[in-house]
Structures are given as structure tokens and as C-alpha cells.
Amino acid sequence: MSGWRSREARAFRSAWAGLIGALRDERHMRFHAVAATVVILLGLWLEVSRTDWLWLLLAIAGVWSAELFNTAIERTVDRISTETHSLARAAKDSAAGAVLVMAIFALAVGLIVLGPPMWRMIVHA
Numbered sequence: 001m002s003g004w005r006s007r008e009a010r011a012f013r014s015a016w017a018g019l020i021g022a023l024r025d026e027r028h029m030r031f032h033a034v035a036a037t038v039v040i041l042l043g044l045w046l047e048v049s050r051t052d053w054l055w056l057l058l059a060i061a062g063v064w065s066a067e068l069f070n071t072a073i074e075r076t077v078d079r080i081s082t083e084t085h086s087l088a089r090a091a092k093d094s095a096a097g098a099v100l101v102m103a104i105f106a107l108a109v110g111l112i113v114l115g116p117p118m119w120r121m122i123v124h125a
């Protein structure tokens with residue numbers, strides 16, 4: 001394999017290891033994985049439009065990315081020091097805030113995209 005290709009393969013393996021490691025070690029990440037699976041199954045069942053799939057996938061990717069950044073920040077702060085410090089608290093709280101923003105966005109997307117067809121299913125059942 002050429003130098004460029006092996007560097008790219010290594011970078012991809014590291015990124016994949018980061019994702020799998022977060023799923024293994026982070027409870028919140030596993031919750032997001034379950035939520036994403038439920039949303040995808042609902043999307044398939046309700047046969048949502050292509051545009052609605054884009055919104056759902058954007059919401060899922062956004063929450064996963066925010067959670068991975070949050071994990072990276074938590075670990076970096078802990079690597080520097082596990083001592084209680086107001087800046088450590090502020091850094092971790094900001095990172096958690098970013099996840100909260102994305103989670104609220106994802107909830108809104110889920111309600112807007114999946115709410116009406118689910119409601120129709122319930123009413124016509």
C-alpha cells in the first residue's frame with residue numbers, strides 16, 4: 001500500500017476505534033444509538049419522504065457528533081487533572097450544553113417529521 005493510502009487507512013481505523021470505544025464506554029452514546037435505531041425503523045415503517053430522511057439523518061449525525069466531542073472534552077479535561085476546578089466544570093458543562101442543544105433539535109425534528117404520520121396511523125387504526 002502506498003504511504004498516502006496507509007496513512008488514510010490508519011486515520012480511518014482510529015476514527016472507527018473512537019466511535020466503537022464511545023459506544024462501548026459511554027452510556028449516553030449507547031442511548032443515542034438505540035434512539036437512532038428506533039427513529040430509522042419508524043422512518044422506514046412510515047415511509048417518510050427523501051427530504052424528511054435528510055432531516056432525520058442530520059439530527060442523528062448531529063447528536064452523535066456532539067456526544068463524541070463531549071466525550072473528547074471530558075477525557076481531555078480529566079487527562080489534564082481530575083482535581084475539582086471551576087474551569088474544568090465550565091468546560092465540561094459547555095460540552096454537555098452542546099449535546100443538549102443538538103438533542104433538543106433532534107427531538108423537534110422527530111416530532112415534526114414523525115409526529116403527523118404517527119398521529120394519522122393512530123387515528124385511522
Ligand SMILES: Nc1ncnc2c1ncn2[C@@H]1O[C@H](COP(=O)(O)OP(=O)(O)OP(=O)(O)O)[C@@H](O)[C@H]1O
Pocket residue numbers: 026027028074081082083084085086088089092093096
Ligand atoms: N474536575 C472537575 N471540576 C469541577 N467540576 C467537575 C469536574 N469534573 C466534572 N465536573 C462536573 O461534573 C459534571 C459531570 O462530569 P463527568 O465528567 O462525570 O461527566 P458525565 O456527564 O457524568 O459523563 P459520563 O457519565 O459520560 O462520564 C460536569 O458537567 C461538571 O459540572
